[in-house]
């Protein structure tokens with residue numbers, strides 16, 4: 185078997201899931217307020233199911249607006265799903281129209297284990313709080329420690345994230361984008377969580393800083409045995425970082441599998457288009473040949489059948505009428521397409 | 529310098545006055561672009577790419593920005609050119625497209641009205657002639673149903689369509705120079721590749737030279753035949769794209785190229801960690817002594833801090849601003 189960065193990891197993902205999302209959907213209501221505008225529903229996420237094994241990094245990739253962030257928030261229970269469930273270990277933590285929601289006192293200790301880091305380190309830190317208070321806030325809220333013990337945890341975590349100890353008393357504006365992202369990561373990790381959602385954590389950073397933050401996330405995963413949901417629109421980053429990958433298009437998951445397999449033999453025509461649209465990175469490739477025409481259709485009015493059929497180079501009649509289900513094409517490599525590549 | 533240069537920027541300095549602070553955003557940039565060529569300008573945010581291009585177009589506010597040096601288009605000096613003459617050149621001989629089309633499209637005019645106005649001002653066309661040419665231009669940039677697009681207001685179009693409309697507007701007078709400042713940065717990859725392909729097509733058809741600005745080395749590799757790498761207001765390396773990507777000489781360029789995640793790096797055995805550049809990007813009014821990259825450079829020694837290294841030719845027009853370039857290559 186060819187060696188590649190994704191499969192050469194020292195810790196092969198065990199089969200046990202940490203996160204299991206089943207049939208998640210989310211519609212957002214637009215309009216319908218007191219201005220009397222017509223109510224419309226935007227389907228941001230549609231019937232998404234996947235599992236994240238303990239200790240792995242699951243990369244969620246797709247173009248903007250395809251529902252990556254909404255999926256991340258649904259999994260953390262930050263927004264309510266229209267349909268579907270999420271399990272954390274064996275606990276049912278998210279359930280649409282739940283008749284018996286998990287009581288707060290059982291939910292809170294689980295919450296602590298599920299944290300998030302956002303794209304914009306500028307918007308996500310309170311400018312009026314010093315770094316020590318920002319990072320220790322969650323520790324105090326979850327009563328893991330208080331007073332100076334909480335600050336000690338903050339200092340320790342900041343150090344782990346590559347920050348100097350003198351930063352505790354300083355304020356967010358005194359730091360560069362990369363340092364602020366380190367602070368955001370420390371805030372999430374001070375609670376010693378098991379699971380971290382990283383939503384485009386490097387997209388807002390300077391090019392030379394991106395690799396620093398990616399490396400930090402890799403190191404932290406190994407040291408703390410974290411499980412990641414890593415959201416990015418950048419295929420190169422996902423390839424390097426994730427063990428498993430899910431490709432989204434217009435709210436649906438069109439392909440999932442091991443990163444190595446999906447990049448080596450993409451089965452969905454959209455995945456293949458994404459891969460060939462991304463610049464290879466070296467000169468001398470000649471004329472650019474765009475793999476797809478047009479743009480992503482509106483999520484207010486997604487196409488019937490396969491959401492991709494309006495742009496798909498190989499679509500046939502059935503694609504316009506019948507929605508393809510995500511099905512296993514072997515070895516856990518799943519695809520939602522009536523005519524997966526290489527199958528004919 | 530070859531005398532066929534279309535655009536010749538020499539020793540350009542731009543300094544902003546903000547209150548009492550003076551911000552040296554561009555410090556002695558020299559670039560030349562041959563007729564019909566594509567020069568890529570690459571560097572991280574804040575390094576002075578946009579300011580350089582705005583200085584070329586004379587679009588910087590006179591009150592706050594002081595511009596020195598020389599900018600010659602077709603051998604004509606642009607710095608100090610009277611407003612009226614500059615205005616005549618902008619849109620006809622040189623034009624610009626931006627990352628966000630709404631910075632140059634007027635929201636209260638239809639796409640057609642805006643392009644027809646450009647055509648009437650610069651090309652002495654009748655209303656009818658301008659309309660025809662406008663629709664033909666919109667078709668040329670790949671907009672479906674160009675008649676309808678001409679009657680649309682910008683906000684009715686999608687991101688990719690607006691970018692196409694802006695390109696149509698910029699190229700309708702067949703300028704000799706197009707400055708494209710991060711033209712695809714706000715777009716998704718599949719639409720980005722469409723817009724880049726369109727620019728390539730128009731560039732070779734109309735023979736327009738492009739100053740192509742991007743922070744993305746992958747995009748620059750696809751588009752440019754020559755590249756200049758900027759760091760903290762200066763050009764630190766310059767050369768043909770093929771040579772610069774194959775043999776980067778400046779430690780900053782080497783670091784940037786090595787820290788990229790590429791789709792084709794499957795064979796690498798390095799695992800998930802990436803080579804990375806340490807430290808942070810300095811702000812232009814707090815630059816270190818000597819080489820600006822010094823504090824982040826693994827090769828920095830005492831000599832580097834003594835003075836700003838010169839941009840020197842290491843052979844065949846491959847320029848580099850590093851005194852140790854030859855030792856470490």
Ligand SMILES: Nc1ncnc2c1ncn2[C@@H]1O[C@H](COP(=O)(O)OP(=O)(O)O)[C@@H](O)[C@H]1O
Nearest residue numbers: 212226228247248249250251252253254255483
């Ligand atoms: N709070 C919200 N209210 C209404 N629409 C939303 C909201 N959040 C996201 N959306 C819409 O849902 C779709 C998916 O968004 P998002 O999950 O943010 O995509 P991504 O992260 O992949 O860019 C988009 O069309 C977006 O406009």
Ligand SMILES: Nc1ncnc2c1ncn2[C@@H]1O[C@H](COP(=O)(O)OP(=O)(O)O)[C@@H](O)[C@H]1O
Nearest residue numbers: 544551553572573574575576577578579580812
């Ligand atoms: N109008 C202005 N007033 C003051 N400083 C400015 C102004 N425009 C740009 N700058 C500063 O000049 C430097 C270069 O900016 P710019 O050319 O926009 O960078 P980029 O390479 O990202 O395009 C930055 O530090 C920026 O803050």
Ligand code: SF4
Nearest residue numbers: 490493496503521522
């Ligand atoms: S189901 Fe049909 S339209 Fe959808 S991706 Fe497959 S071939 Fe294309």
Ligand SMILES: [Mg+2]
Nearest residue numbers: 252253254384
């Ligand atoms: Mg998002």
Ligand SMILES: [Mg+2]
Nearest residue numbers: 577578579709
């Ligand atoms: Mg800029």
